[in-house]
Amino acid sequence: MELTDQLGKEIIRRLSKYIDVTINLMNAKGKIVASTDPNRIDQLHGGAQTVIETTESQFITKENIDCYSNVKPGANLPIFHRGKLAGVVGLTGDPEHVVQAAGMTQGSVEIALEQIFIQRQAFYQERQWSHWLQRLLQDGEMDHEDLESEAKFTLRVDVHQIWQVGIFQSDNPFELAENLRKNLHPYNPLFVLPFQENRVIVPFPYDDFPIKLSAIDGVKIGIGEPGYSVAGVRSSYYQAKEAIELSGEYGKIVYSKELEMERLLNFKDSLTYDEVTKVYRQRFTQLEQAYIETLTSYFDNDLKMSRTAEALHIHRNTLIYRLDQIHKKIDLDPRKFKDAILLQSILLNT
Incomplete structure (x- = not known):
């Protein structure tokens, strides 16, 4: 220079x-x-x-x-x-x-x-990785061989291994990215890149064990499933993104693996979904917040009455009363398997 x-x-x-x-x-x-x-x-x-x-x-x-x-x-x-x-x-x-x-x-x-x-x-390499990531995640089919070749010969990285993608969502992604680069260095991530308006993308090398991260105040964290090479990075990214969308909370880490039922319910034909749930959704919108919180906790606690009552700090009889009221108001009983699936689906999409 x-x-x-x-x-x-x-x-x-x-x-x-x-x-x-x-x-x-x-x-x-x-x-x-x-x-x-x-x-x-x-x-x-x-x-x-x-x-x-x-x-x-x-x-x-x-x-x-x-x-x-x-x-x-x-x-x-x-x-x-x-x-x-x-x-x-x-x-x-x-x-x-x-x-x-x-x-x-x-x-x-x-x-x-x-x-x-x-x-x-570092700035030049970040721009190269940003361009690579944009190509990887663009709509439509991707050119596996070209992306792998660019990673190897331009970015000097062999991507032929298993990766697990983490998405960190924050109101200040650039400051978050700087902090992550310092704190995640021992994990040897493929890159740490701000992406779109509020996300930081981090592909971690996977060694047969889930990534163990600490929650960060004011940050939603979603972790996708492990995947091989460029296709694995792409699929793991979308799984992490879906995990945040389905269950992401600030200061919490959500693993895609833990949301298999939610992901399956989220994968639906919109027309059929609207036809089946329209009336129930209209009734659901009229529920008081206490009933929605009760229903959410009831599902989070695997439909266990005692655990739900304890989590909500209410008497078991109060819980029974609320579930009865939900049944009465929506015409779906959360204690019945098929009705519970419909209610869970409505919760996820409200």
Whole structure:
């Protein structure tokens, strides 16, 4: 990476807060691309040109100043990035007085260049993964071979393994993605990408055990089933998405595996569903909230009366009364198997 006008200005902005002498940054051709003295910008610096030719530091004094063009007394040091000359940093003043500051500035510039390089690489790779993910999840058939080839030769990842996708849904997906990249690093995810308006997608490598994550306040988390290669990532994504849609709550983790009945009920012909449930749904909308909460808890507790009453903190007789009222108001008895299935389906789609 070479020093450019934009990079140089940003580095100068940072360094000028701590160094009170003139700082010049020259590119690999010796042109001053940034300086705390605006009048020096775009000029060729003779001392920097010598540094570039020799790759050695040059100290300009009043005695040898005539040996260089367009210079002032000071210290000029080479800047290297990944073994290649990236430019030159120069500090104006008596070389004996500024040499230490020049060395510190040289180190600071090299560190800044590496940080910027890493940030750019990460940003570029994230854009590549985002494009790959968009192609993977687009409607219609996907090109398995092309996606696998792009992952291998462009993104340098072999996707021929089992993946389990997690979807993290939040009002601030970009901040969430940054936190997940730090905290999920031990899991070695394929990527951590904000996707659409409020989701972060994370495919985890699967090793015969379900992903064990901790719930996050203010975040819905859905986990799909394990799947192989690109097709597995795609199917696991849609399973995780469906898990959130069916049972997702903020601060809760929902596994697709735990929602097999709900997923099956959700897979229906809409016309037939409307025909069968229309009257019941109209009656359901008239239910008081206490009855809806009772019905939800009753199903969550596997139709067990004692467990439901305990969960709701009500007497068993109160629970029986409420179930009787639901039967009376909707004409479906939640204690009967077929009626319970219809009521569960209506609950899931309300």
